[in-house]
Amino acid sequence: MFSLLLLAAIAALTIFLVRMFVRPVSLSSVFRAVFIAPLMILLALPAVAQEAGAPGFIEAILPQLLELLGIVLMFFLTWASARFTRRTGIEIEVRYREAMHSALMTGAHLALNRQLNGPAAIDLIVTHVRQSVPDALGKLKPSENILGRLAEAKLQEAGDKLARELNRVIGS
Incomplete structure (x- = not known):
């Protein structure tokens, strides 16, 4: 056997x-x-x-x-x-990235509400991100250049969204 x-x-x-x-x-x-x-x-x-x-x-x-x-x-x-x-490393990185993008968008809305544009708006957004999600920045380690470009893109995205909302309200 x-x-x-x-x-x-x-x-x-x-x-x-x-x-x-x-x-x-x-x-x-x-x-x-x-x-x-x-x-x-x-x-x-x-x-x-x-x-x-x-x-x-x-x-x-x-x-x-x-x-x-x-x-x-x-x-x-x-x-x-x-x-x-x-698996957990990837999930944690996704959470940090989502937190950073959310903070960027919140900072962009804040800059638009204060009627800032250009470098002043970018500085406000970057400062907001640094203060609200320091752990995410510590783990992801984006360069200043990348963070500035992300802030600029989110400002543009928030501005476009605001313009669409205004057009929708005015058009109706």
């Missing part, structure tokens, strides 16, 4: 390795191959103990199995940690 399970595990690994060189495979299939083959062998151990008839066989092979299980577990934890870090 053990021989058949061992041959099945070796065949599965061989097929996987051949496929890996023929075409790219995903990380999940690598994980499955690394995890399933030792699991198949681990499930076959009671059959081995029964065939061998020696009560000390499992005790002799157990340290190697625990080491193999530790390697598989470390691989899985490393993969899960990298995936979690990548």
